Amino acid sequence: MTAIAVPARRRRTRSLPATPRYVAGRLGQAVLALFGVTTIVFFALRLSGDPARLLVPEGATAADIERVREQLGLSDSLWHQYLSFLGNAVRGDLGYSYVQNRPATALIAERLPYTANLAVAALILSVVFGVVIGVITALKRGRWQERVLMPIVLVGQAMPAFWTGLLLVLVFSVALRWLPSTGYDGPLSLLLPAVTLASLSAAAIARVTRGAVLEQLSQDYVRTARAKGASTTRLVLRHLARNSAIPVLTVAALELANLLGGAVVTEVIFAWPGIGQLTIQSVSARDFPVVQAIVLFASAVYIVINLLTDLLYGVIDRRVATGGNGGAA
Amino acid sequence: MNRRRFRAALLLATALALGAASCGIQPASAGRGPGTIMIDTANYPSTLDPGKQYDTDTYSVYRNIFDQLLRRNPKTNAVVPWLATKWRQTDPRTWHFTMRPGVTFSDGSPLTAEDAAYSISRILDKKFGSQQYANFSVIDKATAAGGDLVVHTSVPSPTLLSYLTTLSVVPKAYVQRVGDKQFAVKPIGSGPFVLQSATAGSEVVLTANPKWWGPPTQIRTAVFRAVPNVASRVADLQSRKVDLATTLTPDAADQIRRDPTLAILSTPTERVAYLAYNTIKGGATNDPRVRKAIAEAIDYDALIKNLQRGYAKPINSMATPLAFGYDKSLPDNHHDPENAKRLLQEAHAVGAKLVMATSPSFDPQVVQAIQGDLAAVGLQVEIQNSDQATYLKKVQDPSHEWGSIRFGKWSCSCLDSDGVIYPLFHTGEIWSSYSNPDFDKIVEQARETIDPAQRTKLYSQAFELLNRDLPGIGLFQAYAVYGANSRLQWTPDASESLFLDQMKVS
Numbered sequence: 155m156t157a158i159a160v161p162a163r164r165r166r167t168r169s170l171p172a173t174p175r176y177v178a179g180r181l182g183q184a185v186l187a188l189f190g191v192t193t194i195v196f197f198a199l200r201l202s203g204d205p206a207r208l209l210v211p212e213g214a215t216a217a218d219i220e221r222v223r224e225q226l227g228l229s230d231s232l233w234h235q236y237l238s239f240l241g242n243a244v245r246g247d248l249g250y251s252y253v254q255n256r257p258a259t260a261l262i263a264e265r266l267p268y269t270a271n272l273a274v275a276a277l278i279l280s281v282v283f284g285v286v287i288g289v290i291t292a293l294k295r296g297r298w299q300e301r302v303l304m305p306i307v308l309v310g311q312a313m314p315a316f317w318t319g320l321l322l323v324l325v326f327s328v329a330l331r332w333l334p335s336t337g338y339d340g341p342l343s344l345l346l347p348a349v350t351l352a353s354l355s356a357a358a359i360a361r362v363t364r365g366a367v368l369e370q371l372s373q374d375y376v377r378t379a380r381a382k383g384a385s386t387t388r389l390v391l392r393h394l395a396r397n398s399a400i401p402v403l404t405v406a407a408l409e410l411a412n413l414l415g416g417a418v419v420t421e422v423i424f425a426w427p428g429i430g431q432l433t434i435q436s437v438s439a440r441d442f443p444v445v446q447a448i449v450l451f452a453s454a455v456y457i458v459i460n461l462l463t464d465l466l467y468g469v470i471d472r473r474v475a476t477g478g479n480g481g482a483a
Numbered sequence: 484m485n486r487r488r489f490r491a492a493l494l495l496a497t498a499l500a501l502g503a504a505s506c507g508i509q510p511a512s513a514g515r516g517p518g519t520i521m522i523d524t525a526n527y528p529s530t531l532d533p534g535k536q537y538d539t540d541t542y543s544v545y546r547n548i549f550d551q552l553l554r555r556n557p558k559t560n561a562v563v564p565w566l567a568t569k570w571r572q573t574d575p576r577t578w579h580f581t582m583r584p585g586v587t588f589s590d591g592s593p594l595t596a597e598d599a600a601y602s603i604s605r606i607l608d609k610k611f612g613s614q615q616y617a618n619f620s621v622i623d624k625a626t627a628a629g630g631d632l633v634v635h636t637s638v639p640s641p642t643l644l645s646y647l648t649t650l651s652v653v654p655k656a657y658v659q660r661v662g663d664k665q666f667a668v669k670p671i672g673s674g675p676f677v678l679q680s681a682t683a684g685s686e687v688v689l690t691a692n693p694k695w696w697g698p699p700t701q702i703r704t705a706v707f708r709a710v711p712n713v714a715s716r717v718a719d720l721q722s723r724k725v726d727l728a729t730t731l732t733p734d735a736a737d738q739i740r741r742d743p744t745l746a747i748l749s750t751p752t753e754r755v756a757y758l759a760y761n762t763i764k765g766g767a768t769n770d771p772r773v774r775k776a777i778a779e780a781i782d783y784d785a786l787i788k789n790l791q792r793g794y795a796k797p798i799n800s801m802a803t804p805l806a807f808g809y810d811k812s813l814p815d816n817h818h819d820p821e822n823a824k825r826l827l828q829e830a831h832a833v834g835a836k837l838v839m840a841t842s843p844s845f846d847p848q849v850v851q852a853i854q855g856d857l858a859a860v861g862l863q864v865e866i867q868n869s870d871q872a873t874y875l876k877k878v879q880d881p882s883h884e885w886g887s888i889r890f891g892k893w894s895c896s897c898l899d900s901d902g903v904i905y906p907l908f909h910t911g912e913i914w915s916s917y918s919n920p921d922f923d924k925i926v927e928q929a930r931e932t933i934d935p936a937q938r939t940k941l942y943s944q945a946f947e948l949l950n951r952d953l954p955g956i957g958l959f960q961a962y963a964v965y966g967a968n969s970r971l972q973w974t975p976d977a978s979e980s981l982f983l984d985q986m987k988v989s
Contacts, residue, residue, distance in 0.1 A: 202870075202872060203875065203876050205872070207879060208871065208872055208875065209614045211614070211617045211618055211895075212893060214617035215617065216912075216913050218616060221609065222612065222614065225609070225612035226612070254529055254530060255530060255532075255663075255664065255667060256668075261683070265684060268684075320714055323722075324718065327724075328722045334724060335715065335719050336708070336715050336718070337685060337708055422712050422715075423712050423715055425685070425708065425710040425711065425712070427684030427709070431684055438870065438872070439872075
């Protein structure tokens with residue numbers, strides 16, 4: 155997990171105007187991180203295989219391959235390629251796909267709505283199920299509710315997506331014929347892939363929620379609230395929810411960032427035309443410009459979501475934003 | 484939280500999740516009416532410009548939008564007229580093709596020899612960067628003269644007609660007007676179908692071209708869907724989502740066979756599963772006796788019956804009976820582990836270590852079966868699995884330092900021995916880790932000999948040399964395996980084409 159909650163504490167002595175400076179600092183770090191990531195990916199990709207060999211017909215000669223390399227600009231020196239990549243990237247040009255001969259950014263833009271829809275749907279499902287299960291298992295610790303729900307959560311997390319996905323397809327598409335097996339044919343098509351993804355994320359969220367609520371339950375204010383006769387519902391909604399929110403938000407944000415980067419396995423199983431499928435196709439074809447663009451995009455998403463999460467802490471818990479003492483962060 | 488609230492939360496989550504689906508993306512295809520076919524392929528076409536890419540899933544789609552200069556008879560595989568109605572050679576290197584009159588592109592403009600010549604020149608143009616260049620590189624230039632297409636080759640080429648069956652003719656004026664990039668997105672052809680819509684990475688919808696010159700097609704709409712996972716393609720067939728699924732594995736075929744409403748359509752193709760040896764820097768495999776021992780250690784019947792589930796045929800060389808130059812007089816492969824052991828002893832190679840290079844693109848079960856067969860006669864095989872790009876870089880490197888044996892599957896889409904044994908075994912070719920000047924001379928001569936009888940004789944000599952030196956072994960002839968439901972009437976062909984004008988759906 156990344157260091158998300160810490161900076162606010164470090165700036166304990168500063169007051170609110172520190173926030174813009176904090177955001178600027180984080181953005182500076184973000185640019186540096188993006189530069190580092192793309193540089194590593196640029197060189198690592200070129201060490202591992204030659205796209206020209208994958209593009210030519212089987213009977214091609216060495217000269218045919220060289221011809222394709224030249225046409226793709228791969229026969230220039232590595233430094234030359236790197237500098238021209240950086241130069242173009244700064245101008246917003248991430249190059250053309252070797253395979254599809256279209257701008258890498260256009261390919262990502264086409265796939266993004268699919269991945270975004272899937273990610274948001276999966277996140278909603280996993281937050282709702284995860285939080286509800288987490289709260290119940292914490293409140294009913296040691297009771298039958300916990301003994302029933304925890305194994306389900308663990309199974310959800312332990313089953314790999316390719317297995318969960320295929321099981322769901324076998325039951326709901328092949329046997330019952332209720333839901334489409336693959337592709338996008340309307341909102342119902344979203345259900346199976348979203349549940350597949352949510353089964354992984356919900357488990358993580360449920361466990362973190364459970365831990366956070368258990369921690370809160372041991373606090374004095376809970377005992378006081380109970381002593382004053384607060385009902386369980388009131389206790390959960392008024393007190394525990396806000397105070398347990400920060401760790402849950404952290405996990406949910408990380409899950410969202412992961413999901414937006416493309417859920418590779420789930421997208422392949424459900425023939426979902428999102429970023430995940432594009433990633434796997436581009437990596438196996440060594441479609442360098444597309445892989446570089448995806449990595450850049452996924453890193454940017456990660457950084458932006460982390461930054462937004464940091465800022466959200468302040469909304470949830472004013473002590474974080476004002477740099478006040480203590481707090482759940 | 485009480486039960487009612489819990490239930491409400493679940494409902495809300497589902498509703499929100501489904502609601503999220505409505506923003507930004509459109510359902511690509513509606514339900515299936517009569518005359519509509521839904522087809523699952525493994526990949527989304529890499530382009531719709533027929534000058535660029537040539538892979539099977541890309542071909543499957545765009546070859547319905549465009550007409551080819553020539554086609555093959557799906558039953559006999561003979562080259563037959565299509566856009567060119569007849570052809571003649573005026574000298575060993577010059578071919579004249581008479582174009583079919585009255586053919587128009589779907590925008591109404593006439594298709595002429597000029598368009599055909601442009602379609603070839605475009606692939607030959609270095610700046611265009613066609614990945615099909617290698618298939619047409621024997622052509623010097625293509626021009627239009629007196630209504631004919633005239634093709635000049637650099638040397639006499641007996642395989643020219645084969646490769647011209649893969650040439651789709653594009654409209655010169657339209658391509659030049661809109662540019663290559665726009666053409667790949669909005670292609671216009673003269674073929675039996677026109678592009679209706681394409682959803683990137685997901686599906687391509689074609690509808691029948693009312694202006695097509697051929698007999699009206701029974702199929703009115705075809706939806707090609709990209710479903711990369713084979714188990715998902717099977718599920719699509721089982722749930723009646725699609726009518727046809729391509730590129731099925733033998734296991735998947737077994738599953739489909741158990742469903743009485745589905746059928747397996749399969750046919751032997753020109754694809755050869757083979758084992759190639761490193762005869763230059765392969766260690767133990769530099770010795771022809773070791774290569775012979777390996778050939779005799781392999782249980783070919785088990786590969787075909789158990790692993791391929793019968794979707795393969797035994798062969799006697801690197802070529803299938805479909806290829807020109809195939810020599811049926813050669814003896815079939817045979818399994819003789821005792822003789823293999825004897826040969827290894829003779830070569831002092833008992834217990835030798837062999838590196839087998841492979842990639843996930845090649846059936847891992849076959850690779851492991853070969854490893855087992857070789858262990859049984861006393862050879863230790865270390866499988867080195869790397870992804871396809873890395874694998875190609877390794878085995879195609881001129882240093883020949885890639886190991887001792889490798890498994891592969893080969894198809895030149897040309898139904899000719901030249902397209903198999905020349906690139907695989909001619910000295911200096913990227914796939915070849917073998918060198919024999921006699922063999923080189925024979926295959927060089929054969930690829931420039933027009934007379935079929937003489938060519939056949941040359942290939943017999945070439946195969947005889949290969950059977951003696953064993954730089955590789957043909958393991959079996961692979962089948963194309965499709966799954967279909969009972970709506971579809973179609974017979975697949977050896978070239979793995981997916982021509983919609985040859986299909987019918989009820």
